Amino acid sequence: MILISCRSIKNHNEQITKLHDVVDLHKDIDKVYNQLKRHHPKLYQYTSKKVLDFKFDSLKKAITTPIDSREFYKRLAPVVAQVKQGHVSLGSANKWHTKKERKKLLKNKFEFYALDFEYLENKLWVKSTRGKDSTIVGSEVVKIEDDLISDLVNVYKTRFASDGYNTTLHNRYMGRHFSNFYYKDKGTVDSLRVTFKNKDSLFIKTFRRLQKKEKPKKKDSTKTKKRIKLTSAEKKANRLAFKKERKFRRKHGYIKKYKEYTRNFRFMETDKDVAYMKLRSFTNGNYKRFYKESFAKLDSAKTKYLVLDLRDNGGGRIAEIDYLYSYLTQVDYKFIEDSEVNSRVPFLKFLMSNTTSNSIKVLSGIVSPIIVVQNLIRTRKRDGKLYYRFRQTKVKAPKPLHFTGEIYVLINGSSFSASSLISTHLKATKRATFVGEETGGAYNGTVAGIYKIYELPNTKLKIRMGMMQIEAPQKQEPDGYGIKPDVEILPTVSDRKLKKDTELDWVIQDIKNKR
Known part of the structure; x- marks a missing residue:
């Protein structure tokens, strides 16, 4: 296995650094476009078929000499970007490292x-x-x-x-x-x-x-430190403290790299009249426990104002934003529509991609009858198109402890995907005042859900694409734009240097004026 792995790494590195024949490059361009046509349900939503056909054909005509994978990425990526769907992305071909090289890099x-x-x-x-x-x-x-x-x-x-x-x-x-x-x-x-x-x-x-500098080990030849023996009570206290910290990190979604939390909640005043909830994404951690506890605190304190900070929130789980919205709305709601797809078995297509490991493929093959049956039950054809039904398409009631006060939502260009979807609901129902700049994610939904990751056979570049149209029942015209703020505030360099949060400052002042 080690020999096969080393050979595989060597072959990959040789493949991405060599000059590829023009014919092979043209084949990879066709592969990319064909994959998009097969799996992307809204390929021509923002760019017409005529224009995309022209873009891909023009690229093939422009490549007349052999080039390596890195140069090919630089040529192909701008064409893929013309689809104008944020969840479609092209990865560059990077060198693979042996275990020995990875160990060295970590040092x-x-x-x-x-x-x-x-x-x-x-x-x-x-x-x-x-x-x-x-x-x-x-x-x-x-x-x-x-x-x-x-x-x-x-x-x-x-x-x-x-x-x-x-x-x-x-x-x-x-x-x-x-x-x-x-x-x-x-x-x-x-x-x-x-x-x-x-x-x-x-x-x-x-x-x-x-x-990286290793911490020097302190040696004291004159003294021998005795290991402190803890009592049973002290050991138990340490175990409880460790469990408490682990529970807290799971609930708030600890981000080790930046030493910060995904979910944050605090009261901004001693009388608990104003609360602030910063959500960096809708990904890691036990979100249900966090929201249950947070909104219980809001209800207990009879908080009047909630500031929901979705700036730089790139999205995440549909289940989480649906759960959060059930605490923000005051009326029954349907969170998303049935998702348009290009296959009756989208999850099987996702699992059987050429980038999926063989072990996952074998496991998927074993349980494929269950996957196929589940997909067929949830997929329906309507008006000549296929639709997949998520649990979030059902009409639901607000949570008993839903927030009844006034909501402010902070947004910017990095508010994308799931954070844009929940913003669509809050904007359409006039449930919140939006402050900041237009979101990067579209008001009318996005193609995401599950992703197909396909590796091109010759250049080894990988293209990722969403396979499901995820959208709220509400729509706006014209299509192709994000949730726009009620109060537009764009940060400046001087604001950053002075450590001023101009969007949050405006909200605080607005609350003071209302009082």
Whole structure:
């Protein structure tokens, strides 16, 4: 198995670095387009078939000489982005590492990846750092090596899409994922020479790949430390404390990389009249326990105002946002419509992709009769189209402890997918006041649910696409735009430097005015 694994890694690396024949490149272009046609139920929602046909044909005509997989990614990604569906994305072909190489990489850290960026006022800024040098926080990034940031950003923005025609996602996404885009563009590097600007002065800093320092073990030859023996009561207290901490982290969704929580709740005043709930995503953790406890506190305190912060929330589970909405609405509701699909057995198609491991395929094959029956029961044909029915299509009543006060929702361009879907409900029913900027996710829904990940046979690039149209019953015209704020507030660089939260400040002032 080890020999086969090493050979597989070697073959993959040779495949992505060699120059591919033009014929093979054209085949991979056709494979991408055919996969989209087969599995994406709303392929021509924002870009017509005529235009997409032209884009893919033009790419084939433009590629007349052999190129490697990385260069092919740079050519193909902008064409895939023309679908204008945010859940459709093309991954670059990256080098695979042996176990020995991975071990070595884990012992190193690249200083540049410790920086967190934000793209504001058409400039890239250092928002924060997980490294030791905090002096560069608040500085503008002007150049990396000889490349101007403005040139890099203009190119990178063509390689991904939001849902529809809105552009707010691009700036937010660019800031948060700039390091990833740079890696896809340039590959692994051992050092980077970066030019910064702070006020009116320019300075250069070189970031390197450094070996992680191991903590030295303290040795004291003169004294031998005796192991402290804990009593039964102390051991029990430690176990309880550990369980309590683990329970808290699961409930709030602990993010180890940033040492922060996915779900956060607090009262903003001593009289508990105003509450603040920050949700970074709808992914990890025990969400039911968190919302039950939070809304029980709101009910007990008779809180009048709730601030729901969905800024930079990229989405997550439909089940979670449906559960959350049951605490926010005051009337019976239907959360989503039946999802349009391209197959009667969408889950089987998802499991049998060429990127699925053989073990999962074997297991899927064994339980396939159950999957097929379940899919067929939930899939119906209507008006010549196939639809899959989720549990969230049923009409439900609000939770007994649902919030009856006034709601403010903070949104921005990185409010995407599931966070846009719940925002659609709150906006359509006039249940909340929206503050910030237009969401990157569309008001009229998105193609997500489950994802098909397909690897191209020659270049080894991977394309990911949603397979289900997920949408709320409410719609807006024109299609292709996000949830727009009632009060538009765009943060500035000076706000960030002064650590001002202008959106939240406006809400607090508005509550004061109402009082």
